[in-house]
Amino acid sequence: MLLRIDHVGIACHNLEEKIEFYESTFGLTVVSREVNEEQGVKEAMLHVTDGPSGASYVQLLEPLHPDTAVGKFLAKRGEGVHHIGYGVADVTQALQDIAAKGIKLIDERPRHGSMGASIAFLHPKDVGGVLTELVETARL
Ligand code: CMX
Ligand code: CO
Numbered sequence: 001m002l003l004r005i006d007h008v009g010i011a012c013h014n015l016e017e018k019i020e021f022y023e024s025t026f027g028l029t030v031v032s033r034e035v036n037e038e039q040g041v042k043e044a045m046l047h048v049t050d051g052p053s054g055a056s057y058v059q060l061l062e063p064l065h066p067d068t069a070v071g072k073f074l075a076k077r078g079e080g081v082h083h084i085g086y087g088v089a090d091v092t093q094a095l096q097d098i099a100a101k102g103i104k105l106i107d108e109r110p111r112h113g114s115m116g117a118s119i120a121f122l123h124p125k126d127v128g129g130v131l132t133e134l135v136e137t138a139r140l
Pocket of ligand 1: 039041044073082083091123133
């Protein structure tokens, strides 16, 4: 069901500072910057590599307000890995298959993610403490 690691989501206080760090330390390149009001984030995707089933990225996330998913996470745990995003061919189908196994979904239906992707989150409590995102890449 999982095609690849699409991205690792990293929570930070200052997006511009973290972009500079990832660029200068690892030589990564920003391919997209977006504000996603629905998810409560200002974010950047940095390209890591291309594989047979698509690309992989680092997703840097700064909260728009303290009372958001990433804002609450930062207050509780500080900066660090926030979630893992896995590539899937069909996010609606994957959600249905995973829900049928009794795993709690955060999103019953896909939402809009970075770069036109359709995304959905699974609850960390049912995935061993890992907030897990499913990503269906936008078709060109
Ligand atoms: N990873 C693992 N556990 C997490 C977590 C995370 N990122 N965020 C919260 N939790 C845990 C908390 O530690 C807490 O555990 P305890 O009950 O043991 O203390 C529990 O989940 C509840 O946490 P909370 O702070 O009360 O937060 P909420 O329940 O309000 O929200 C969650 C938690 C996961 C449902 C919410 O963050 C969410 O809906 N996330 C999905 C959307 C999202 O993260 N969007 C931003 C990224 C967008 C993108 O990738 O494009
Ligand atoms: Co993500």
